[in-house]
Amino acid sequence: MKEAKTQVNKVLNKLIPLYAHVPIGIKYVTPFQLVVGVILSAQCTDERVNQVTATFFDDFQTAQDFAQLSQAKLEKMIKPTGFFRNKAKNILGAANMILHDYQGVIPNSMKELIKIPGFGRKTANVILARLYEINEGVCVDTHVMRLSQRLRLTKHKDPIRIERDLMAITSQKHWETLSHCLIWHGRKVCKARKPNCTECVLNKICPFAPAPFAGSSV
DNA sequence: CTCCCGATAT
DNA sequence: ATATCAGGAG
Incomplete structure (x- = not known):
């Protein structure tokens, strides 16, 4: 716990200068387009999400726009993103629920958001942070999970416990920054298959880094 | 735990 | 051939 706090502070000090001003990867204009992007x-x-959404975001902007689509047509539109049947069903379900249960306004609490089909904690955290600047938790995706384990910010493997650990060792104002930085660093440097430890700014404090670096020799 | 699933990197 | 990608539901 104490060690993890010290560790996460070092991680944030190194990563914030690199990634804090990088925009999020998902491109969108309207709030519901963010919902679509996050589901996809x-x-x-x-x-790939941006490549696909670019072909129809001009024509479909609101929950109302998407609710008018047929399942089959939406499936064709989003097919290259994979899981296209589930994702199409979730987008239509979300559009209809937001339209009918929330008067077209995307809810601003975790409690309400996770009622929406296809919305788990990770998706809800992104929506809350981006649309409402509300941080009820930390987004834990595949990158946050992998880097948290490699950097020993947690000893757990499941997203819920990892999120709880990350929330415990950082102040709330850093929650979104932490996930944002871990995701970008995970993409660019600390990749799942071939991590580039040689050029990693964390290699001296990372237990996962191989022999020449300080991390592994501790 | 398994399943959903196409596209790309290795 | 196999692992991986801003996950969630059954």
């Missing part, structure tokens, strides 16, 4: 981003790169 499950197990799919932001790059």
Whole structure:
């Protein structure tokens, strides 16, 4: 716990200068387009999500716009992002629920957001932080999970416990920054398959870094 | 735990 | 061939 706090402070000091001013990867204009982008981003790169959404975001902007689509047509539109049946069903379900239960306004609490089909804590955290500047938790995606384990910010493997650990060792104002930085660093440097420890600014404090670096020799 | 799933890197 | 990508539901 104490060690993890010290560690996460070092991590933030190193990563904030690199990534704090980098915008989020998912491109969107309207609030519901962010909802669509986040749903599509499950197990799919932001790059591909943007490539796909660019083909129809001009024509579809609000929950009302998307609610008018048929399941089949929406599936075709989003197919390259994978899981296209589930994602299409979730987008239509979300559009209809927001339209009918929330008067077209996306809810601003975790409690309400996770009632929406396809919304777990990670998705809800992104929506809350981006649309309302509310931080009820830390976004834990595949990158945050991997880097948290490599840097020993947690000893757990499941997203819920990892989120709880990250919330415990950082102040709330840093929650969004932490996940944002870990995600970008995970993409660019601390990659799942071939981590570039040689050029990593964390290699001296990272237990996962191989022999030449300080991390592994502790 | 398994399943959903296409596209890319290794 | 296999692992991976801003996950969530059953």
